[in-house]
Amino acid sequence: MNERAALTLLGDELAHAGDDAAVVGGQVLTTDMLHETTDFPEGTTRYTAGWRAVGASLSDVAAMGAEATAAVAVYAAPAFDDDDLLAFVAGAQDVCERVGARYVGGDLDHHAEFTVATTALGRVPDGSGATDSGTDDASPLPDVGPVRRSGARPGDVVCVTGSLGRSAAALERFDRGEDDRANDLFRFDPRVATGLAVAPHASAMMDSSDGLARSLHQLADASDCGFAIESDRVPIHDELAAVAATEPADDVLEAAITFGEDFELVFTVSRDDLPDVRTAAPVDVTVVGDVVDADVTMDDRSLADEGYDHGG
C-alpha cells in the first residue's frame, strides 16, 4: 500500500483527514515527519533543516486559512551535537518568528537516521474577536475559516501563490555542490499571512507540498470537480528557469508542477473576488486555470496525478 492509499484509509476512519490540518474547537493541528534520506540532501544545514521542517507544518496551518500560533519538534539523531542542535532550534525559531508563531520546544530521540517530527498549532479566525471592537453586534463578521479542500465550484478560478520550482532548483544546486545557495532556496516563507488574507474569499485551499499536479487532483477529488489549467500561466521560479536553462521548456514545466515541496498555496476563488484577493495577499497570486465540472487537464490534455510521494 502506498502513502496515498494509506492516507485514504486513514481518511475513511477520521473526519477531515483529507485536509492539510485537523480542526478541533477552533484550533488547527498538523504534524509531519521528515528525514535525512528523503528530505534533507547532503549539504543541508541543521539551521535549514529546522526552518524547513517546522515551516512544512506551518504551511499546513496556512493552507487552512488559520493563524499560526506555535510549533514543536522532535529532533532524532544518532548523537546530539551542541552546535547542530542549537542551529536546528535557531532555524525553527526563525521560521516561527517569520509567521508570528512561537517555537515552544520539543523532544529528543536517539535514531539511526536524522529524523524530525514537527507539529504546528493554529487558530481559526472566526470573526468573534471583531465584535469586541465593533459596534454592530447584530451583524457579526462571517465565519472565515477554516478553508477546506472540498469547496471548489465550477466557475471559480484556481490560483497559486508565488512561483513553483524553488525546491527543484535547490536540489539541483545541492547536486552541484552550491550548498549556500541551495540552503537559501530550501528556507521558504510559509504563506500564513497570505492564507489569512485569502481565506475570506477562497472556496477551497491546500498547499502545494506534493506538487501542483497532485494538489489539483486532490482538490478535484475533495470538491468533486475538475480543473482546466493553461501551462503558459504557471509561474515558474526564476531559479528553476536559471538552473534548467539548457533543458527543454516542457521538462522545466514538468519539474515545476510535479516536483513539489514548494509550500505555496493552491486555492480556488470566484472571479469576482480576484481583485480583493490580489489587494489583500502580500505575495503574487497567479490564476493558472478554471474550475470545471470534471477532469484535470492542462492545455486540454489530461494532467497525470503525479508528484512527490513524501517519505517514498
Next chain:
Amino acid sequence: MNERAALTLLGDELAHAGDDAAVVGGQVLTTDMLHETTDFPEGTTRYTAGWRAVGASLSDVAAMGAEATAAVAVYAAPAFDDDDLLAFVAGAQDVCERVGARYVGGDLDHHAEFTVATTALGRVPDGSGATDSGTDDASPLPDVGPVRRSGARPGDVVCVTGSLGRSAAALERFDRGEDDRANDLFRFDPRVATGLAVAPHASAMMDSSDGLARSLHQLADASDCGFAIESDRVPIHDELAAVAATEPADDVLEAAITFGEDFELVFTVSRDDLPDVRTAAPVDVTVVGDVVDADVTMDDRSLADEGYDHGG
C-alpha cells in the same frame, strides 16, 4: 551529549522547556517520539502501540493539570499494512476517548524502523468558563493551571498516583512470551482526570515517565528543593510484585522507582489539602515523602538520579 544534557540545552533556549508540555495562550502542546527498538518490545501489537504512543503525550497534558482536547500522530514504517494501520488508529482513538480527547489524524512516513511521533493538545482550565454559569462575577474562580515543575515548597508532601512498576512488569511478561497480558499492562490510562482534580491544589507536578527517582530530581532542580522519601510508602504495582516474587525486595523497589514508563503523576501539595485531593482524585493518591530544603533521599540515604533514558 546525552539526552538530559541536550534537553538542558534546549531549556536554556526555550521558555518552559523543562515542563512536560509547552503552554501558549491557554493551549498546552507536547510531542514525543517512540520507536521499535527502544519502546515497543517484540509482541507489542499495533493497537497497543497506538494506545501507548498517544497515551504518552496525553500523560504530558495530564501532568500540566490541563484538559486533553486532541491528538495527532505520524506513523512511520517500512511498509503500510492495512490491518496494522487500522489497529494503530483504533488504539490511538480508544486512548483519546478514555480521556475525552479526539484523535484527529496524522501523517505517514516511510521509515526503516517502526517509529511513531505523537502530539497532544490540551487546554488550561482558567476558571473563566465558570463565570458563564455562576452569578458571583466579582469573585472568579482562581486560575488553576497550568501546573509546572517549579512550585514545590518545603513543608509540602510529595504524592504519586496509582502505583509504580506496571511497565517493568509488562516487559517481564513480554520476555516470557505472555504477550496478551503484557499488552494489557502496556495500555495505561493517562491521568488526565486526576491531573485536573489535583491541579487546584498541586504546587508542582510532572509525570513519572522517566521513573520516580528521576522525576524527583527533576522536580527538585526546577523547584530548588529536596525530597525525603520513605521506601515503604512507595506503592508497587501488584503485577510487578507478582512477576518479581522471587526477587529480593530491594530489587523490586529499585525497578519500581527507576524503570519508569508508568505515566503516573508525581506532585506536591500542602498537607492541609490532602483530604480534598484524595476526595477529588479518581485514583489512589499515595504520599511517599516530604518536600525538604535540599537533597533527594530515600530512607535518609541519597537517592541516585537514575532512570530510563528515553530513546537511549
